[in-house]
Amino acid sequence: MLVKSQVKYIQSLGQKKSRDESGAFIAEGPKIVSELLQEIPGQVQQVLGLKEWLTDHAKLLNGIEAIEISPAELEKISHLQTPNQVLAVLRKFEQVSAINLKGKLVLALDTIQDPGNLGTIIRIADWFGIEHIICDHDSADQYNPKVVQATMGSIARVKLLYTDLAGWLTEQKTTIYAAALEGENITTMQKPVEGIIVIGNESKGISPDILQLVTKKITIPQKGKAESLNAAVATGIILSHLAT
Amino acid sequence: MLVKSQVKYIQSLGQKKSRDESGAFIAEGPKIVSELLQEIPGQVQQVLGLKEWLTDHAKLLNGIEAIEISPAELEKISHLQTPNQVLAVLRKFEQVSAINLKGKLVLALDTIQDPGNLGTIIRIADWFGIEHIICDHDSADQYNPKVVQATMGSIARVKLLYTDLAGWLTEQKTTIYAAALEGENITTMQKPVEGIIVIGNESKGISPDILQLVTKKITIPQKGKAESLNAAVATGIILSHLAT
Incomplete structure (x- = not known):
């Protein structure tokens, strides 16, 4: 009762x-x-x-x-x-503070607002052994019931840090990757040993202040006519090429 | 008015x-x-x-x-x-009847029931230049408003055929691929020139009658602990390795 x-x-x-x-x-x-x-x-x-x-x-x-x-x-x-x-x-989990990036790949989310997308991205990160996701404050809340649902349990294993993303990126000394139109082809490029992979907003992509911090542009090759891919799908594709 | x-x-x-x-x-x-x-x-x-x-x-x-x-x-x-x-x-579009598979990759959906997933898969197919998707009758309807929405316009370019999937697969003379636990690693295998890639139901995977028709099992390598990937995300990952 x-x-x-x-x-x-x-x-x-x-x-x-x-x-x-x-x-x-x-x-x-x-x-x-x-x-x-x-x-x-x-x-x-x-x-x-x-x-x-x-x-x-x-x-x-x-x-x-x-x-x-x-x-x-x-x-x-x-x-x-x-x-x-x-x-x-x-x-709720203890707040993540410092993340040691040495030899690791992490994701950075620039305003992923859809709870289903965030949850799916957490599940993908867990599949590919990514332990940390850094989110800007405008991304969906990891504890939103729809996010938790979409993680299918992966919320137990992947740690999220909500922070001022541009400020955080500025302080990092490793390569910052992001999907862009004319970057290096992810299907043929060398797999990175460590680095930060930035995923942009569902409709606006990566914001200008974040984009100028990116040190290596990467591209998912396109053969057909669709204008873009869903943010979670793009994350899965990128990690399947760079994190395996 | x-x-x-x-x-x-x-x-x-x-x-x-x-x-x-x-x-x-x-x-x-x-x-x-x-x-x-x-x-x-x-x-x-x-x-x-x-x-x-x-x-x-x-x-x-x-x-x-x-x-x-x-x-x-x-x-x-x-x-x-x-x-x-x-x-x-x-x-509505004219019903697709015969599909010429010569030199082409197509997708076959075994009961993709979530409209958002189906729409996202159509969008992914369009990105990678896949022209046809074969669906069993229990998959979501391509004309469902939520499917159309999730395709982001790709519904105009990708043709769907709804049919008895097991019967249709039996008649095909090309390789039938499907994701399974112990298949060949998609990140290192030879890219196929043609074939059918079967995507299974969101929670139940590929049904037994379809699975016995599969001629080549493939696997998305896993480094972490998530049990599975979302069906649309898995489709994107597989196509990014086999259709590029």
């Missing part, structure tokens, strides 16, 4: 302001919640699930507060179009 | 049944509508737009029925969350 104040609290975690104040966020659905319980049990504050799910996953829930709720209650607190068995409330 | 029956008709084009009966579909927003007017003006039956947009694009509208509507009317007929200046009603 959920009391009204709990329902309100969980609903409020759909808003960034409430997440910032409480230091908490939510994740939903059996696949993601199971993965987070396995990967980062220490971050999970509370699991709210249907009776059957809680019974089936008793081992995973070891020591974690679990509340049995009805389908109607799940419907009330869920941020999914189709509520799916279980919802977890998690504590 | 729009009469009630026109409003109802355009609203009804959100449903596949109505699109099948009328042979029409809609596209929205200045970018996509402009591109379709340039690329396939013969398919455009009607353009409904705000006064300013129609005035600015008079040349493109040459000979096409254009109806000036108010922002409130646009709101009524739009399928977008944020209605955007203009909506076009188009005639």
